[in-house]
Amino acid sequence: MRRFATGLPDDAPRPVRDGVGPDRRRALRRDLTLRRLGKALGWAVPVAALVFLWLPILVLVAFSFNDAPSVSTWRGFSLRWYENLASSLGSGPGRFQTEQLLRAVLNSLLVASVATIIATALGTMFALAVARGRFPGRRLFDALFYLPVVIPDITMGVSLAVFFRIAFEAWQQWTGVRLVAGFGTIVIAHVAFNLAYVAIVVRARLATMDPSLEEAARDLGANDWQAFWRITFPILFPGVLAGALLAFTLSLDDFVITFFTAGVGTTTLPLFVYGLLKQRVPPEINAVSTLMIVASIVLVAVSLSLQRRGARRSG
Amino acid sequence: MVWLVLFFLLPLVFVGVASFMTRGAGGQPIAPWTIEHYQRTFEVFGPVIWRTLGFAALTTLGCLLVGYPTAMFIASRERPATRLVLLFLVLLPFWTNFLVRTYALITILQREGLLNTWLVRLGLLEDPVQMLFTPTAVVLGLVYGYLPFMVLPIYAAVERLDRRYVEAAFDLGANDWRAFWRVVWPLTLPGVIAGSMLVFIPAIGAFVTPDLMGGTGGLMIGNLVQSQFRGRGNVPLGSAISMVLLVIVFVGVVVYARWGERSDP
Numbered sequence: 001m002r003r004f005a006t007g008l009p010d011d012a013p014r015p016v017r018d019g020v021g022p023d024r025r026r027a028l029r030r031d032l033t034l035r036r037l038g039k040a041l042g043w044a045v046p047v048a049a050l051v052f053l054w055l056p057i058l059v060l061v062a063f064s065f066n067d068a069p070s071v072s073t074w075r076g077f078s079l080r081w082y083e084n085l086a087s088s089l090g091s092g093p094g095r096f097q098t099e100q101l102l103r104a105v106l107n108s109l110l111v112a113s114v115a116t117i118i119a120t121a122l123g124t125m126f127a128l129a130v131a132r133g134r135f136p137g138r139r140l141f142d143a144l145f146y147l148p149v150v151i152p153d154i155t156m157g158v159s160l161a162v163f164f165r166i167a168f169e170a171w172q173q174w175t176g177v178r179l180v181a182g183f184g185t186i187v188i189a190h191v192a193f194n195l196a197y198v199a200i201v202v203r204a205r206l207a208t209m210d211p212s213l214e215e216a217a218r219d220l221g222a223n224d225w226q227a228f229w230r231i232t233f234p235i236l237f238p239g240v241l242a243g244a245l246l247a248f249t250l251s252l253d254d255f256v257i258t259f260f261t262a263g264v265g266t267t268t269l270p271l272f273v274y275g276l277l278k279q280r281v282p283p284e285i286n287a288v289s290t291l292m293i294v295a296s297i298v299l300v301a302v303s304l305s306l307q308r309r310g311a312r313r314s315g
Numbered sequence: 316m317v318w319l320v321l322f323f324l325l326p327l328v329f330v331g332v333a334s335f336m337t338r339g340a341g342g343q344p345i346a347p348w349t350i351e352h353y354q355r356t357f358e359v360f361g362p363v364i365w366r367t368l369g370f371a372a373l374t375t376l377g378c379l380l381v382g383y384p385t386a387m388f389i390a391s392r393e394r395p396a397t398r399l400v401l402l403f404l405v406l407l408p409f410w411t412n413f414l415v416r417t418y419a420l421i422t423i424l425q426r427e428g429l430l431n432t433w434l435v436r437l438g439l440l441e442d443p444v445q446m447l448f449t450p451t452a453v454v455l456g457l458v459y460g461y462l463p464f465m466v467l468p469i470y471a472a473v474e475r476l477d478r479r480y481v482e483a484a485f486d487l488g489a490n491d492w493r494a495f496w497r498v499v500w501p502l503t504l505p506g507v508i509a510g511s512m513l514v515f516i517p518a519i520g521a522f523v524t525p526d527l528m529g530g531t532g533g534l535m536i537g538n539l540v541q542s543q544f545r546g547r548g549n550v551p552l553g554s555a556i557s558m559v560l561l562v563i564v565f566v567g568v569v570v571y572a573r574w575g576e577r578s579d580p
Contacts (some may be wrong), residue, residue, distance in 0.1 A: 031490040038491050045384035046401075052381070053408045053462065056419035059429055063422070071422040072432040122318055144319055150568050152520025154537045155330075155557045156323075158544060162333055162554065163326030192322040253412055256522055260544065273414045277421075277527060286422075289415045296411045 057293060064290040069283035081287040096284045104272035111183065111258075111268060112251035115190035120244040122191070123198025124236070130199070131206050145203075148196040157260030160189050164261065181263025189261040190251045197250060198243035205239025238307065245303040252299075327561075334554035344551045352555035360539055360556065367535040368563070370450070370525075371518035374457040375465075378514045379507065381458070382465035386506075389466075390473035402470065409463040417527055420459050424452055424528075448530030456524040461517060465510035472506025473499075512571045516564055536560050 063071045067078035084096050130142060148156065168179045213235070217227040233240075255270035262271060269292070276285050334352055336344035357364075389401045408416060423429050424446040431443035446452055476499065484494040522537030529535070536556060543553025 027490075035491050038495075042384055042388055045381060046388035049381045049385045049462065050401075050404055052459070053405065056423045056459075057408055057411070057416070060415075060419040060422055070427065071425075072427050072429050126319075144324070148319070148323055150516060150564060152517070152537070152557075152560055152564055154520050154522045154540050155327075155561050155564075158540055158553060158557050159326035159330040160322070161544060162550060163322070163329050165550075166329060188322050191318060195319060249410070255412075255414055270412060270414055273412070273418075274523075277414065277418055285418070289418060292415050293411045297407065300407065300410050 060286055061290045061293065064286035066286075071286070081284045084284050085287055096282060100267065101269075101272060101288065104267045104269045107183070107266055108252055108269040111186050111190060112248050115187050115194055115251045116244055116248045118187070119191045119194035119198050119247045120240060123195045123243060123247075124202050124240055126195065127199040127202040127206055128232075131203055145196055145199055148193050149200070153193075153254075153256035154260075156193060157189070157257040160185070160192070160257065161260040180265075181261060182266045185261045185263065186258055186266060186268070189257050190254065193254070193257060194247035194250055197246050198240075201243035201246060202236060202239045205236055205242075209235050242307055245307065249299065249303070330554045331558060333551050334558050336551050338549050338551050344554070352552045353559075355552060356555050356559055360536075363534055363539055364536060364559065364563075366450075367519055367537075370454055370457065370521075370533075370535060371515050373454045374461065374518045375511050375515045377454065377458040378462050378465035379511065382462055382510065383469055383507070386466045386469035387473055390470050405463055405466050413460060413523060414527075416460065417456055417524060420456055421447060421528060424455070447528060448533065450529065450533045453525050453529040453533040453535070456528045457518050457521060460521075460524060461514045464513035464517075468509040468513065469503060469506040472503040476502050508571065508574060512567065516567055519563055519567070520560060 059071070063074070064081060065077050065079065066074055067080065068075035085098055085101075126145075130145065164181055164185050168181075172178050209232070214227050214231050217231045222230065253270065255274060258268050258271060259274070262268070267275070273285070273288070273292075276282060276288075333344040335348050335350065337347050337349050337351075339345035385405065389398055389405070392398045392401065421428075425431075426443050426445065426447070428446075430446065431440070434440040435443060480498050480502065481494055484498045489497065520537055521535055522541060525533050525535040525538055526541070529538075536559070540553050540557045540560065543549045543556065
């Protein structure tokens with residue numbers, strides 16, 4: 001911590017007046033040591049933290065270009081794992097399952113898109129209803145808001161798995177049609193956990209909005225529909241966009257809930273990666289991981305610029 | 316709202332109900348009511364529950380020890396651009412997929428990994444040691460995964476901190492130690508508590524990290540739940556375990572809500 005009051009450099013000792021006893025001098029020396037120690041730790045820990053966070057990722061990226069299928073001994077630069085990814089279309093023993101990988105990526109994008117659209121629409125309505133509505137049990141809905149955020153992923157995944165199993169059995173007995181888990185169940189599950197996140201983000205934006213704007217619109221003769229689309233929605237838009245981006249990212253990233261609701265046929269990218277990690281860990285996985293890291297960095301950059309533009313548009 | 320009730324609350328109710336039912340031949344819940352699954356959860360899996368709480372506590376402590384100085388460091392940079400870049404460096408790994416990050420850590424820690432190779436090459440170790448599949452690896456993996464959750468709230472708290480209080484403490488003769496513990500720490504405590512909860516709660520429900528990095532000694536509640544749902548499994552038992560998990564998390568949230576309120580100045 002910088003010594004603000006005196007404007008002296010950090011490690012300068014406090015001015016010692018004449019006639020300071022040895023006790024006081026000892027205390028000052030101790031304080032100086034303390035400050036130096038604090039300063040050293042204050043640098044060392046953050047640097048170590050950043051190294052800890054980044055080293056594994058950088059090593060992974062670097063060794064994806066390693067000629068040898070190893071993550072510790074470097075044999076020279078090579079693109080062979082990336083080439084393997086590209087040339088392994090078409091299956092066979094010993095080849096990387098690029099086709100499954102592509103299908104998993106496609107599934108992930110599809111699930112995330114559909115779930116984001118539904119969750120954003122419902123979440124925005126939910127936020128508006130809870131913030132504006134005057135209905136019995138509002139406090140309960142308030143709690144329902146935050147519940148999906150705090151609940152452990154695994155509990156949510158398991159509960160949905162049980163729910164779908166029972167619901168499908170009941171459906172089969174009732175109509176005779178046998179439903180199976182797959183794309184639909186994943187989307188439903190993703191919407192269920194994204195909804196709350198979207199609602200929280202939109203609600204935060206709603207809280208900063210001046211309610212008199214909408215009243216003014218009404219006074220000037222706008223009906224509910226016009227007041228919402230011409231006034232409320234444009235003001236909420238940055239919040240809605242931020243919520244949608246959050247939902248999309250969470251959806252792309254989710255493993256645990258998808259794992260329990262996916263069924264057999266549908267594989268998303270995280271499920272695919274998990275499968276690779278649980279089996280024989282092919283050397284191409286470094287290349288796949290690197291591509292995923294690059295993709296997520298691009299996604300963050302795009303979403304940041306989108307958000308900035310959205311924020312600028314509505315001031 | 317209907318969606319949340321239908322696909323969130325109702326499934327939870329189902330799990331709650333299923334946890335009191337008997338296990339059928341295919342692992343599914345059937346008619347007679349019973350509390351045997353809860354008894355089994357506490358009797359057989361008690362050690363795992365305690366271990367999970369211990370791991371989560373250690374993870375929180377680790378995140379705090381690393382995260383507090385880091386947040387402090389970032390917040391006390393003078394140029395806003397530097398703060399932004401540093402914050403971004405902490406957050407960016409967080410945006411990459413959790414599995415990929417866990418795998419990255421595994422490559423470092425594994426027997427043929429970089430850490431072992433270099434320790435042997437530098438002569439600090441005779442032979443590579445087993446680092447992966449130990450409890451330490453699980454806690455390390457959890458700290459790695461949740462560190463940004465700790466840094467962000469503390470950063471926000473440090474940034475809100477009025478520096479004049481610190482100046483006043485120095486003017487009144489406090490040394491760094493006293494100024495920190497009497498002024499800075501109490502004022503940033505809300506951030507610490509928020510960060511601790513954000514780490515502790517997901518750490519209790521962790522599944523991927525212990526699954527990929529822990530051996531049998533590193534199993535957590537999440538793995539127990541999952542193993543009851545695999546194959547034919549035992550749905551009522553799995554439901555009972557996940558209800559216990561849920562209750563633990565709720566206790567955590569309630570404690571936080573009470574404590575957080577009180578410590579908010």
